[in-house]
Amino acid sequence: METEKNFAMAISSALVNILKKDPAAILIGEDIGKYGGLFGCTTEPFEIFGKGRFLEIPVMENSIIGMSIGMALAGLHPIVEIQYADFLFMAMDQIWMNLTQLTKMCKNEINMPVIIRTSHGAGIGEGYQHAHSIFSLFLPLKEINIVVPSTPIDAKGLLISSYESQKPTLFFEDRTFYGTIPTVMGLTDMVSDDYYTIPLGRARIVKEGSQITILSIGKMVHRAADAIKESGVDAELVDLRTLSPLDYTTIKRSIDKTGKLLIINEEPVLTGFENMIVARLLSEDIKFSVAFVGSMDYPVPYSKEKERSWLPSINKISEAMKKLVNKK
Amino acid sequence: MEFNECIKYGNMLIKYDKMNHNNESYINIYKKIYMLRLVENYIKHMVYSLNIEHPVHLGYGQEAVDIGFTINVKEGDYVVGYHRSLGLLIGLGVDAKKIISEVEGTENGLNNGISGIGHMIDPDLRYISTTIIGDNLSIANGIAYGLKRKGSNAMVTVFFGEATVSSGAIHEALNIASLWSLPVLFVCIKNGYAISLTTEEILSNTDLWKIAEWYGIKGYRVDGRDIRNIIQIKEEIEPIIRSGTPVFIECDVERLTGHAEGLDKFNLFKIIEPNNENDPLYNLEKFMRRLGVDIESIKEDMNVKFNTYMQ
The missing domain is CATH 3.40.50.970 (Thiamin diphosphate (ThDP)-binding fold, Pyr/PP domains)
Structure with a gap:
């Protein structure tokens, strides 16, 4: 049921x-x-x-x-x-x-x-x-x-x-x-209610698109989806689901198509899985532009309002998307 | 208070001498303990002659404890070792060549030279070891919980030194073992040192067996230099542990070598002096000679066999 x-x-x-x-x-x-x-x-x-x-x-x-x-x-x-x-x-x-x-x-x-x-x-x-x-x-x-x-x-x-x-x-x-x-x-x-599985190491393409590839995971997938609506950019949104095993095939296929990569991670910017993914793509001589959105590099604040601005906001993601699209 | 028992040095030996034990079982024990000596001598020689750079922890001085608790491990029982546990492997019957090759770091080793001296694992013999101080205690508790849950009568024996008693892990482990009535035997091999610091320098109370009291379990102290003590205490407490009461034993031994061979700095600390009462092999030989066993011919036979096997 x-x-x-x-x-x-x-x-x-x-x-x-x-x-x-x-x-x-x-x-x-x-x-x-x-x-x-x-x-x-x-x-x-x-x-x-x-x-x-x-x-x-x-x-x-x-x-x-x-x-x-x-x-x-x-x-x-x-x-x-x-x-x-x-x-x-x-x-x-x-x-x-x-x-x-x-x-x-x-x-x-x-x-x-x-x-x-x-x-x-x-x-x-x-x-x-x-x-x-x-x-x-x-x-x-x-x-x-x-x-x-x-x-x-x-x-x-x-x-x-x-x-x-x-x-x-x-x-x-x-x-x-x-x-x-x-x-x-x-x-x-x-x-x-039944017993069912979703395979590990298989990303989900939440939305297909042609202009940029957005990689994300967990809560940030939702932020990214909202930002896509707000920005109007035709982005391909990939929910990685698992970082290990990593669905590199899906990542690569999407970047081959768009040539532009935006990684949204709620860990402080450039401290997380984005490094591993970009390094691997570069090691294979794949040509792409890349941008990152992450959280701030100071301790997570207690105040609700400050905590909210610590995390990547829809606005921030949307701006990053527009900037990446316009990047030559 | 009767709850904890401190077995005074000497008392057990006298009691044990009066007991009727056949020579045959002692010959088997002797063979194991002598095999361990042969293996450790071989490794020690190997470390210095081949210039092996891995630090190698040998158990000179604690052979009685290692062999005594592992020689008759029953089907289904688990043994959890630490970094100085070659004796446990010999006691459990692991092939000497496999142990030596693992220490050398070659493909023929027990774990293909991957795990090395401190982390050997043998799933078939239900043996596992770790070298992070205190990690093995909770693993032992987990195994014991699993065994208990299955309704098994098996027990887990976990070995560690006094440095583990100075870590917080001992508190968590004794608390849970007692709280959940787990069949775990905690064997603390007190060899007088934590690398370079003495027991007195790392512990505010050096009567380690007393730690058991706070957790409401039995604590013992035995002279670990004589294997007869170990065999007797094991016989005494095994039924208690299998019924689901953990026990803590402090086994006092002398570390007859440095912290690690290959770490010269520490090896200069102590040089093995056989033929004195700190050497468990010497103590056992003395006792067996009294029983009329021809030790020399057993030794000679084993020397020849070992050398041939290792060629």
């Missing part, structure tokens, strides 16, 4: 599907039981499956990931909720040193099917230690999926695909999405 689902409900629906399918799947996190998770993603799974499939843990992010590694070794499929992406810094050691390395250390004899779900991004006024988007930070780790869904439909399908990949996954959920139904350019807001 298909119903209208907000972002949190879509995540919740994916979790229900996974828990139903796989007895070895287990949810781990802080306040994920009766509290339902800080953002309400585990209320329904808890009601359906109860304590037996939930592991409520105290604050100890590094140990949580370490324990998930151990659980994976013992045959479980841990799905961890780290409340804020900012807290991933506390778990960086286990993610970097063990989670993403062990499989290669022993000739792929073991899998590390650990999914780390986390909320990220500025926009709800919690101040700079609860507002970072840090998905690009993990790009040097090749052995991890980096997923940043932009809609409820994608969130559910990509989460189930992450589970099926049996690889470590970082699943970034935009904090401003949870209670809303972020759809973009006519995409349906109906999400199926």
Whole structure:
């Protein structure tokens, strides 16, 4: 059955599907039981499956990931909720040193099917230690999926695909999405209750266009879509969906067509995935003009108004688009 | 307070001497511990003669702990090591050549020369190790949780040095192991040093076994220089752990070598002095001679076999 689902409900629906399918799947996190998770993603799974499939843990992010590694070794499929992406810094050691390395250390004899779900991004006024988007930070780790869904439909399908990949996954959920139904350019807001997948490493062309290519991910896909409407530029909007694996084929095909690239990232400008993409294109002698829009390079402000201007605005993106179109 | 038990040096040896153990099982134990000595001597020689530049952590002085806790690991049990854990691999029965090749960094190594001495993994033997201080504790807890959830009777033994007790990871690990009644044996090998600092320089309380009390679990202290202590304590606590009560053991040993071979600066610190009571091999030999075992011929036989095998 298909119903209208907000972002949190879509995540919740994916979790229900996974828990139903796989007895070895287990949810781990802080306040994920009766509290339902800080953002309400585990209320329904808890009601359906109860304590037996939930592991409520105290604050100890590094140990949580370490324990998930151990659980994976013992045959479980841990799905961890780290409340804020900012807290991933506390778990960086286990993610970097063990989670993403062990499989290669022993000739792929073991899998590390650990999914780390986390909320990220500025926009709800919690101040700079609860507002970072840090998905690009993990790009040097090749052995991890980096997923940043932009809609409820994608969130559910990509989460189930992450589970099926049996690889470590970082699943970034935009904090401003949870209670809303972020759809973009006519995409349906109906999400199926059934188990379905959306392949990792396949970007979605949100809108076809001929003048410029816009690459974006997560919340910025929506900003870009709005900016396209405002500017009137015939842009091709590509939602990357996952940074690792990266759908380079789609990126390249679009740039071959337009010759102009605008990358919109909510991480501080030129600190994120845009560098990797441009470097790769340049290494292949592809000729294109490029521009970037990112957030500001100072801490995320607490004040609502200042936080809003910290993120790339529709106006700013629209200006960058017009400038790039006119670039000779 | 009876909750924690401190087993005083010597007490266990006396108790153990009176117990009836057949020579055969001791010969097996001896062979393992002597094999470990052969392997470590080989590696030490290799490091200096071939000028191997990797820092290599050898376990001279802690052989009794390594072998004692791993020699009879039961089906389904896991062992989690740290950077100084060659002894665990020998105890578990990993082929000596595979270990030596891994230390050399060659394709024939246990992990094809990729993981190296500190991070060897053997999924079939359910062995894993990490070299970031404290990382292995939470991994051990996770494995134990997985085992418990499956309804298995298996347990996890995790090894670490006193530097781990100075890190925050020990708090998180003991808290969770106790809170969730996980079948984990925490083995702290206290060798007197954290690289160059002494135990007294890094810990405000050097009675490490006492740390268990706050978490409501049992803490023991044993003289880790004599394998009979390890075998006895293991027999005593195994049923407790398998029933879901974690245990912390402080095993006091002497580090008879530097922090790492190949790091000359630290290697000058101490030079192995065999034939004294700090050497677990010496202690075991002394005991077995008393039992009437012909140690020399076992040694000779193993020397020949080892040298032939390594050629």
